[in-house]
Every structure is written in C-alpha cells, then in structure tokens.
Ligand code: ADP
C-alpha cells in the first residue's frame with residue numbers, strides 16, 4: 001500500500017506554484033502597450049480569470065471585471081482564452097498568449113512570473129506576479145536529503161522564475177516551461193530508472209503527474225479533486241508532515257518486518 005511505497009521513496013518531485021511557493025501571488029507591475037490603460041487590461045484579465053482556479057487567477061480578484069466572459073475556456077498549463085468586451089483574448093504563458101496575435105512573445109526579463117494579455121492583433125499587457133517560498137521549505141527539503149532522498153522541482157512557469165525559488169529551497173534539480181504532459185513524462189522517466197517517486201502538487205496543472213506517482217501528496221490550498229484522489233493531504237501551510245509521514249512509514253515497515 002501507500003505506506004510501504006512511502007517508506008521506500010527515492011525521490012520527491014515538487015510542483016512550484018502553490019506547492020513549493022505559497023501560491024498567494026501579488027501583481028507587482030502592469031505594463032500596458034501604447035494606447036492601453038493598466039486598469040483596462042486588469043479589467044479584461046479579471047473577467048477571464050473568473051473561470052480559472054489557478055493561484056494566478058486569485059491575484060486578479062481585486063480588479064473589477066470588464067464584463068462576463070463568453071466562449072471562455074481554461075487551457076491547462078497555459079492560461080485562459082475567451083471573449084470579453086467584444087474581442088477574443090488570451091491571458092497566460094507569454095508564447096501561448098502572443099500566438100493568438102500570430103506574434104512572438106515580448107522579451108521578458110526578471111525573476112517574477114510574467115503573464116501576457118493578447119488579443120488577435122497584439123500583446124496588450126504584461127503582468128508581473130510575485131510569490132513567496134513556503135515557510136520552512138528549505139529546512140524540509142534538507143531533511144529529505146538527509147534521509148537520502150533526491151529532491152526536484154517541476155514547473156510550468158518560465159525557468160527564470162523557477163530557478164531562484166528552487167535554489168532558495170535547495171532542490172537538487174529543477175525544470176521550467178513544462179506542460180502537464182512534460183511533468184508526467186519526467187515522472188515516468190524517474191520510475192523507469194527504478195525509483196519510487198512522491199509527487200507533491202496542488203492539482204492545478206499537475207493532476208496527471210499526481211495520478212501517476214507512487215505516492216501523491218496534495219496541498220490543502222489546491223483543487224478538491226487533487227485532495228480526494230491523493231494518498232496524503234497536507235492540511236496546514238507546512239511541508240513538515242510530509243517528512244514526518246516518510247519517517248513514520250519507515251518505522252511502520254520496520255515493525256512489520258520484525259513481526
Ligand atoms: P506550476 O507548475 O509552477 O505550478 P502551472 O503549470 O500551473 O505552474 O502554470 C504554468 C504557467 O501557465 C504559469 O506560469 C502561467 O504562465 C500560465 N498559466 C496557467 N494558468 C494560468 C491562468 N489561469 N492565468 C494566467 N496564466 C496561467
């Protein structure tokens with residue numbers, strides 16, 4: 001069962017946004033294209049994000065939506081697309097959003113998460129969002145390493161935004177720009193190399209990899225579906241119960257062997 005797999009775990013893979021970080025994103029800058037106001041761009045973005053449960057969507061919750069979006073859908077790991085104020089829009093990953101206008105994404109530098117708002121003609125705004133490392137993450141990852149486990153971060157966000165968080169947490173490996181399918185492929189590669197893998201995620205864009213893991217751990221702040229299908233749910237803000245769970249599983253297995 002899950003306890004036995006947890007006792008034998010070789011590697012823990014963490015999602016970034018909402019898992020390694022708190023997922024409480026804050027808009028730090030709005031860069032509107034010429035002819036566009038930051039407030040207009042925020043209003044369109046807020047309308048689109050009303051259908052998303054991604055932590056990024058909550059950052060737009062304080063803006064007044066431009067109107068109800070129509071023909072709107074979430075593209076997992078990419079963003080949201082729909083009609084607002086009589087135009088078609090995409091809000092999300094820079095290359096994906098800019099592709100609606102047939103354009104290349106703008107040159108975005110910096111460590112923050114950046115999402116683009118584009119219509120069918122051009123990229124109209126760039127939003128910068130800051131998140132914080134989950135409290136105690138560095139200490140918990142260090143404990144995992146002391147238990148002999150490899151630690152890794154798999155994120156859909158740009159590598160520039162992933163690297164500083166992963167480094168601050170002391171993760172052994174990290175990758176950015178991953179689709180939900182890429183995350184699953186990474187897990188499969190680790191398992192094919194003979195490893196038993198724990199995946200920790202919030203269920204937003206990491207549901208397939210959570211489902212494929214030897215042990216799945218869901219964050220309480222994530223989606224309800226991730227929580228109902230997970231082997232373990234971390235109820236508080238801390239990653240400490242994960243380490244505790246691995247220690248307990250190892251103890252339980254030793255006791256079973258002794259009997
Ligand atoms: P992570 O793996 O770090 O948790 P995700 O895979 O959930 O990140 O998201 C990857 C990227 O997709 C985000 O950094 C963002 O660019 C884009 N994205 C996904 N959902 C949304 C959304 N609702 N609004 C804006 N951008 C989004």
Ligand code: MG
Pocket residue numbers: 015016017018019202204205206
């Ligand atoms: Mg996430």
